[in-house]
Amino acid sequence: MYYIGIDLGGTNIAVGLVNEEGRIIAKTETPTxxxxxxxxxxxxxxxxxxxxxxxxKITEDELHSIGxxxxxxxxxxxxxxxxTNLGWRNVPLRAELQQYINKPVYMDNDATxxxxxxxxxxxxxxxxxxxFMTLGTGLGGGIVMNGKIWAGAHGAGSELGHLVxxxxxxxxxxxxxxxxxxxxxxTAIIRMAREACADAPNCLIMRAVEGDMDKIxxxxxxxxxKEGDSVAMQVFNRFVKYLAIAINNVISFIDPDMIILxxxxxxxxxxxxxxxxxxxxxxxxxxxxxQPELRIASLGNDAGIIGAxxxxxE
Amino acid sequence: MYYIGIDLGGTNIAVGLVNEEGRIIAKTETPTxxxxxxxxxxxxxxxxxxxxxxxxKITEDELHSIGxxxxxxxxxxxxxxxxTNLGWRNVPLRAELQQYINKPVYMDNDATxxxxxxxxxxxxxxxxxxxFMTLGTGLGGGIVMNGKIWAGAHGAGSELGHLVxxxxxxxxxxxxxxxxxxxxxxTAIIRMAREACADAPNCLIMRAVEGDMDKIxxxxxxxxxKEGDSVAMQVFNRFVKYLAIAINNVISFIDPDMIILxxxxxxxxxxxxxxxxxxxxxxxxxxxxxQPELRIASLGNDAGIIGAxxxxxE
Numbered sequence: 298m299y300y301i302g303i304d305l306g307g308t309n310i311a312v313g314l315v316n317e318e319g320r321i322i323a324k325t326e327t328p329t330x331x332x333x334x335x336x337x338x339x340x341x342x343x344x345x346x347x348x349x350x351x352x353x354k355i356t357e358d359e360l361h362s363i364g365x366x367x368x369x370x371x372x373x374x375x376x377x378x379x380x381t382n383l384g385w386r387n388v389p390l391r392a393e394l395q396q397y398i399n400k401p402v403y404m405d406n407d408a409t410x411x412x413x414x415x416x417x418x419x420x421x422x423x424x425x426x427x428x429f430m431t432l433g434t435g436l437g438g439g440i441v442m443n444g445k446i447w448a449g450a451h452g453a454g455s456e457l458g459h460l461v462x463x464x465x466x467x468x469x470x471x472x473x474x475x476x477x478x479x480x481x482x483x484t485a486i487i488r489m490a491r492e493a494c495a496d497a498p499n500c501l502i503m504r505a506v507e508g509d510m511d512k513i514x515x516x517x518x519x520x521x522x523k524e525g526d527s528v529a530m531q532v533f534n535r536f537v538k539y540l541a542i543a544i545n546n547v548i549s550f551i552d553p554d555m556i557i558l559x560x561x562x563x564x565x566x567x568x569x570x571x572x573x574x575x576x577x578x579x580x581x582x583x584x585x586x587x588q589p590e591l592r593i594a595s596l597g598n599d600a601g602i603i604g605a606x607x608x609x610x611e
Numbered sequence: 612m613y614y615i616g617i618d619l620g621g622t623n624i625a626v627g628l629v630n631e632e633g634r635i636i637a638k639t640e641t642p643t644x645x646x647x648x649x650x651x652x653x654x655x656x657x658x659x660x661x662x663x664x665x666x667x668k669i670t671e672d673e674l675h676s677i678g679x680x681x682x683x684x685x686x687x688x689x690x691x692x693x694x695t696n697l698g699w700r701n702v703p704l705r706a707e708l709q710q711y712i713n714k715p716v717y718m719d720n721d722a723t724x725x726x727x728x729x730x731x732x733x734x735x736x737x738x739x740x741x742x743f744m745t746l747g748t749g750l751g752g753g754i755v756m757n758g759k760i761w762a763g764a765h766g767a768g769s770e771l772g773h774l775v776x777x778x779x780x781x782x783x784x785x786x787x788x789x790x791x792x793x794x795x796x797x798t799a800i801i802r803m804a805r806e807a808c809a810d811a812p813n814c815l816i817m818r819a820v821e822g823d824m825d826k827i828x829x830x831x832x833x834x835x836x837k838e839g840d841s842v843a844m845q846v847f848n849r850f851v852k853y854l855a856i857a858i859n860n861v862i863s864f865i866d867p868d869m870i871i872l873x874x875x876x877x878x879x880x881x882x883x884x885x886x887x888x889x890x891x892x893x894x895x896x897x898x899x900x901x902q903p904e905l906r907i908a909s910l911g912n913d914a915g916i917i918g919a920x921x922x923x924x925e
Contacts, residue, residue: 370897378900426764440865442756449866450740451901456863459896461856464777464794471896473859480778542775545787549770550864551754552763582773582785583684586692587765 298361299353301346301398302606304407305367307331307382310338312345313599314353315606319418321599323349331383336393338383343397362401362609365390366410366601370452375402378452403608407431407601409448409455411594412439413611414604415557420595426553429594430457432562436478436543439604442551446611458482462542477546480539483515483562489532490518501526519565533572541576548589549582559594566593612675613667615660615712616920618721619681621645621696624652626659627913628667629920633732635913637663645697650707652697657711676715676923679704680724680915684766689716692766717922721745721915723762723769725908726753727925728918729871734909740867743908744771746876750792750857753918756865760925772796776856791860794853797829797876803846804832815840833879847886855890862903863896873908880907 299322304311306329313324325345329338346363350356367390369380375391391402405413412421412429421427421441429439438457440447448454458478459471466475467488479485490513494503501521506512521529547556563569570593577591578584596603613636618625620643627638639659643652660677664670681704683694689705705716719727726735726743735741735755743753752771754761762768772792773785780789781802793799804827808817815835820826835843861870877883884907891905892898910917 370900438864442761447756447865449862450868450903451866453862453897453900453902454864454866456896459863460774460860461894462775462778464780464853464856466778473894473896476896539778542778546774546860548763548767549773550752550768551761552765552768554764580775580787582770582787582790583767586684586767588767589764 299355299359300361300606300609301349301363302602302604303342303346303363303365304601304605305329305342305365306601307368310342310345311598311602312342312349313602313606314349314355315603319414319603319607321602323352324602325349329383335385335388339390339393340397343394346398357398357400360398360400362403363394363398364410364605364608365394365402365404366407366605367404368407370406371404372452375404377404401609403611405446405448405608406437406439406455408437409439409446410604410608411437411559411596411600412441412557412604413446413607414596414600415559415594416441417607417610418596418603419600420592421555421557424554426551427555427557428457428547428551428553429557429559430543430547431560432482432540432558433560434482434484436481437560440551442553457543457547460543460546462539462546477539477543481536481543485539486515486518486532486536486562487513489535490529493528493532497528500528502529515562516564519568523568537569537572537576538580540573541580544573544577544591545580545582553589555590555592557592557594559600563593569593613669613673614675614920614923615663615677616916616918617656617660617677617679618915618919619643619656619679620915621682624656624659625912625916626656626663627916627920628663628669629917633728633917633921635916637667638916639663643697649699649702653704653707654711657708660712671712671714674712674714676717677708677712678724678919678922679708679716679718680721680919681718682721684720685718686766689718691718715923717925719760719762719922720751720753720769722751723753723760724918724922725751725873725914726755726871726918727760727921728910728914729873729908730755731921731924732910732917733914734906735869735871738868740865741869741871742771742861742865742867743871743873744857744861745874746796746854746872747874748796748798750795751874754865756867771857771861774857774860776853776860791853791857795850795857799853800829800832800846800850800876801827803849804843807842807846811842814842816843829876830878833882837882851883851886851890852894854887855894858887858891858905859894859896867903869904869906871906871908873914877907883907
């Protein structure tokens with residue numbers, strides 16, 4: 298059987314046809330254009346799904362199900378409860394999509410879906426429990442326990458970015474303060490770098506962006522840190538410290554077999570991983586116990602399609 | 612069948628015989644005297660177990676198993692890896708106990724055991740997932756998911772007291788800083804009350820302890836808060852805020868069906884529960900979603916014996 302996976306993002310909708318092994322057979326994408334009515338957007342999803350099926354010469358009989366990774370919260374009845382980026386509230390995604398392709402439709406949060414992809418076809422395959430941390434614009438989480446997705450009793454779980462790590466800390470877009478994603482995300486790296494660069498106009502970061510702070514991103518900061526620039530190193534080390542604290546919180550809470558770092562920031566690979574591993578013991582409650590394995594995600598951007606597709610395999 | 616439950620504390624060892632329904636049929640206790648060799652201490656455990664069996668006229672044939680709740684970490688081979696209060700490291704508790712009573716021996720952390728007791732025979736019975744928070748000297752956690760105890764892949768999980776809620780915050784006995792138990796425990800209430808009383812020598816707390824700060828405990832503070840004393844209310848409200856943040860962290864991470872407040876501080880009952888419920892929405896990521904039910908533990912001190920005994924039922 299085959300599976301359609303839809304990665305619904307704020308900018309693009311990526312759609313792929315995935316086989317039993319979790320490999321993408323065909324894929325396409327279309328702009329989200331989030332401001333239009335959801336009916337049009339979902340019609341485009343269905344058109345993309347049909348397109349990849351045609352491309353791979355797969356009939357509906359060979360299609361097991363459709364899965365959608367959403368940047369928000371869905372309930373068990375196929376309703377998207379809310380999706381801040383898209384301005385969606387109570388959108389009947391399943392029912393709407395089934396008007397075009399009458400197959401089971403599964404949906405879950407995008408970070409959960411990415412963690413599920415790594416478990417089904419990536420770096421955490423074969424583990425019993427894992428926590429996926431997406432280090433992107435925000436900090437997302439995907440939890441697999443006993444080989445099943447854990448998204449909470451009411452769909453509010455695995456929001457690792459909104460665990461508070463600093464009482465009365467940096468204001469968060471969610472309305473609270475001190476949420477982990479204000480410290481452990483690309484957005485946080487940029488904020489910290491801008492603060493540091495304000496006092497260091499000649500640092501390597503500022504030279505790389507030709508003095509334009511709006512051009513600072515996580516890669517620029519990490520590249521400057523790799524070159525040994527002291528301002529960049531200071532930002533990098535602060536980020537690593539916060540991330541080590543967030544990882545300690547994952548371990549002290551559920552202590553999974555494996556913790557996977559994904560999302561754009563994780564593209565720094567071993568440079569990030571080695572630094573986090575070196576910092577971690579200082580922030581652990583039980584530094585002498587065996588620890589979860591810490592790994593970089595292996596599926597990159599494809600995790601969204603693969604994990605969504607394989608929701609039908611849970 | 613019957614079950615022996617042993618609640619191994621720093622001061623006393625409480626031992627009970629428990630039936631299938633989770634009711635205590637007979638119980639006894641003996642001083643821990645933690646400084647003596649572990650062999651002697653475990654011998655006393657066995658003697659207490661035999662005593663309650665005799666008292667209830669139960670033979671070894673009718674005994675299913677023995678369970679022990681320990682203030683520390685055990686591995687799957689029946690070894691206590693460490694137990695700070697008792698000064699234990701790598702103590703072969705199972706093997707030692709089986710010298711006296713040759714039955715299966717199960718062991719788990721004391722907060723985990725208390726959460727298991729509430730699930731098996733108390734307030735969280737019938738739920739699919741629950742998180743038990745012991746508000747005592749420290750802050751412990753007991754996680755039940757899909758009807759099973761979750762203690763982590765390496766035994767380091769459910770240490771809710773050691774999730775960091777304040778980067779570089781109050782130093783913790785564990786060596787880290789800003790751990791939740793520095794803010795959400797009887798110890799934290801006492802520390803905050805002493806700080807507040809230093810500037811308010813005539814407040815109700817100080818009058819209640821006749822000016823002796825060493826006599827301040829959580830109950831004195833809560834009693835003064837109930838009377839409307841402004842200093843006590845300020846301490847109480849700070850504690851409630853921190854607890855609401857810790858509860859948000861539980862919800863944002865695993866979003867269980869139910870969160871149970873146990874331990875000595877929870878004896879404040881509705882006075883505490885109502886205040887936490889009122890404060891919580893401000894600290895939640897998804898305040899509009901259905902939330903876990905928040906309840907006070909129902910089994911009191913017996914949870915340690917009952918939960919330990921019923922480890923054999925998992």
